[in-house]
Amino acid sequence: MDKTLDLKYTYTEKKDTRSGFGDGLLEAGRKNPNVVGLCADLIGSLKMGAFQKEFPERFFQVGIAEANMIGLAAGMTINGKIPFTGTFANFSTGRVYDQIRQSVAYSDKNVKICASHAGLTLGEDGATHQILEDVGMMKMLPHMTVINPCDYNQTKAATMAIADFEGPVYLRFGRPSWPIFTPADQKFEIGKAWHMIEGTDVTIFATGHLVWEAVVAEAMLREEGISAEVINIHTIKPLDEAAIIASVKKTGCAVSAEEHQLNGGLGDSIAQTLIRNNPAPLEYVGVNDSFGESGTPTELLEKYGLNAENIVKAAKKAIARK
Amino acid sequence: MDKQPLAQLTKISSQVRRDILRMVHAVQSGHPGASLGCTEFFVALYFNQMKHDSNFNMNGAGEDLFFLSNGHISPVWYSVLARSGYFPAEELKTFRKLNSRLQGHPATEENLPGIRIASGSLGQGLSAAIGAAQAKKIDKDDSTVYVLMGDGEQQEGQVWEACMYAAHHKVDNLIATIDFNRQQIDGPTKDVMDLKDLKAKWEAFGWEVIETFKGNDMEAVLEGLEKAKSLTGKGKPVLNLLHTEMGYGVDFMVGTHKWHGIAPSDEQLENALGQLEETLGDY
Ligand SMILES: Cc1ncc(C[n+]2csc(CCOP(=O)(O)OP(=O)(O)O)c2C)c(N)n1
Numbered sequence A: 001m002d003k004t005l006d007l008k009y010t011y012t013e014k015k016d017t018r019s020g021f022g023d024g025l026l027e028a029g030r031k032n033p034n035v036v037g038l039c040a041d042l043i044g045s046l047k048m049g050a051f052q053k054e055f056p057e058r059f060f061q062v063g064i065a066e067a068n069m070i071g072l073a074a075g076m077t078i079n080g081k082i083p084f085t086g087t088f089a090n091f092s093t094g095r096v097y098d099q100i101r102q103s104v105a106y107s108d109k110n111v112k113i114c115a116s117h118a119g120l121t122l123g124e125d126g127a128t129h130q131i132l133e134d135v136g137m138m139k140m141l142p143h144m145t146v147i148n149p150c151d152y153n154q155t156k157a158a159t160m161a162i163a164d165f166e167g168p169v170y171l172r173f174g175r176p177s178w179p180i181f182t183p184a185d186q187k188f189e190i191g192k193a194w195h196m197i198e199g200t201d202v203t204i205f206a207t208g209h210l211v212w213e214a215v216v217a218e219a220m221l222r223e224e225g226i227s228a229e230v231i232n233i234h235t236i237k238p239l240d241e242a243a244i245i246a247s248v249k250k251t252g253c254a255v256s257a258e259e260h261q262l263n264g265g266l267g268d269s270i271a272q273t274l275i276r277n278n279p280a281p282l283e284y285v286g287v288n289d290s291f292g293e294s295g296t297p298t299e300l301l302e303k304y305g306l307n308a309e310n311i312v313k314a315a316k317k318a319i320a321r322k
Numbered sequence B: 001m002d003k004q005p006l007a008q009l010t011k012i013s014s015q016v017r018r019d020i021l022r023m024v025h026a027v028q029s030g031h032p033g034a035s036l037g038c039t040e041f042f043v044a045l046y047f048n049q050m051k052h053d054s055n056f057n058m059n060g061a062g063e064d065l066f067f068l069s070n071g072h073i074s075p076v077w078y079s080v081l082a083r084s085g086y087f088p089a090e091e092l093k094t095f096r097k098l099n100s101r102l103q104g105h106p107a108t109e110e111n112l113p114g115i116r117i118a119s120g121s122l123g124q125g126l127s128a129a130i131g132a133a134q135a136k137k138i139d140k141d142d143s144t145v146y147v148l149m150g151d152g153e154q155q156e157g158q159v160w161e162a163c164m165y166a167a168h169h170k171v172d173n174l175i176a177t178i179d180f181n182r183q184q185i186d187g188p189t190k191d192v193m194d195l196k197d198l199k200a201k202w203e204a205f206g207w208e209v210i211e212t213f214k215g216n217d218m219e220a221v222l223e224g225l226e227k228a229k230s231l232t233g234k235g236k237p238v239l240n241l242l243h244t245e246m247g248y249g250v251d252f253m254v255g256t257h258k259w260h261g262i263a264p265s266d267e268q269l270e271n272a273l274g275q276l277e278e279t280l281g282d283y
């Protein structure tokens, strides 16, 4: 990244978003005795160890048995308990789709499905683990809330917020160490988009790790005299349609950016909103109908067209289509 | 490939262990623990037991087939495939790196010779192996299908769906092996989710079960595989409960889940390589 960029948000520290989940879960557990944790042989990877240590009677090691874990969690909700399940995003969704569909979503159980190692940035483990379809699967389920926070602080805040929220939630986060650029004391409002940067020429709607890439892209565009608005869509469902429509009414075009397939992701949700309410050019930044592969997070974001440079290109294309 | 004699198999095993360690070290990720623990098994299969052609053909008609269900131990498989001629050993250098055919977990997407189905998400390999074994029966192809699973992997429900199916359908051209190292990611299997009496469970499901108690002793591994082979074709699928040690061959890695999925440092690599003779030449 160009050091001379004048970024609207900066960072002094990097940390993985899964640690934000682990720390948020511990705090939620301290605040609310109804919070219980379940994990399928990935306690270290999900950063659930501190919760397990402090609340051993409220923590359940399930073994490598994700389908069973989802069913257990659904049953455990009786009398107000709030189960948080933890495994990799692939095994949190595709592996257990019908269990979630019937026992959690359709039955409207207050289960929090917490999914780490989502997207390409898990890196070297490769495509078997790099799920890029999870947001699509989860957002299609009635009753399900879908959240993909952008950094450690936002993931921690989101984890605590979903403990106070009634209803099934899919919380998606990741493996790599990532800039911490949002405040530690933020209030996380489920379903409320966050206007991070005001602009007039194009709106960049980003989610998860790509919010940081959007912040970098905004500075790059500004250097070229283009004013971009950056909106952090941490909640993909329910989508803050009012914020999307208002912003695009002002800027006249948009870019969506996500670490996910183009089919079924955030971009598709935004496209639906715009088509119904305020048709405008929209460019997508995401994975274009392919699986991932082994590599470092940075290499993969570059190869699959998901970094700040790609957001800049997409923004120019959207503007040209106005 | 001709059947290699015991002494040669032991030599190959030492080189395979060096390959595993150097691959995982070079990219600072991957799974050395059970790769080292299953080295004798893989070497015995590919250099002695299986009838197979390193000029890879996806259909493998007339060949014995191998499926790896616990795909995370790809390093040992890649090394053995390379050393038995499926692709140049040089390519082991690219393990887990961008644009490599040697993905973190085995995949068909990049057309790496030797791989017939992707694995990495646990619990799925036995089903695929049973399907392949039944396809062979349809084709009147009397070769054998092999599959390896982890012991922690036995916690997945699909394993038991497949287990019940194979016995019911008398899939007796199948030899499944469990890497019984008693370790998984979060700790010893007995602490994470106790497997209890695996042998009794598989027998109760209708399988013929043999135990190989010394899974890191080449002679014992060969004997176990011969015995398993002799039990095929008798109306029951065969399970080989292979007792191994995670991290076998490197003194500071042996017997603990801690080396399930981490890479050695520079010094640790040097120390480890000092314990393993370079027998076929490092790649
Ligand atoms: C469906 C699924 N759940 C979880 C994982 C993550 N994972 C990879 S290896 C592993 C432990 C496997 O234990 P075992 O089969 O005993 O293999 P070993 O640790 O002995 O190599 C887990 C939980 C996975 N790959 N697939």
Ligand SMILES: [Mg+2]
Residues within 6 Å of the ligand: B034, B150, B151, B152, B179, B180, B181, B182, B183, B184
């Ligand atoms: Mg094991």
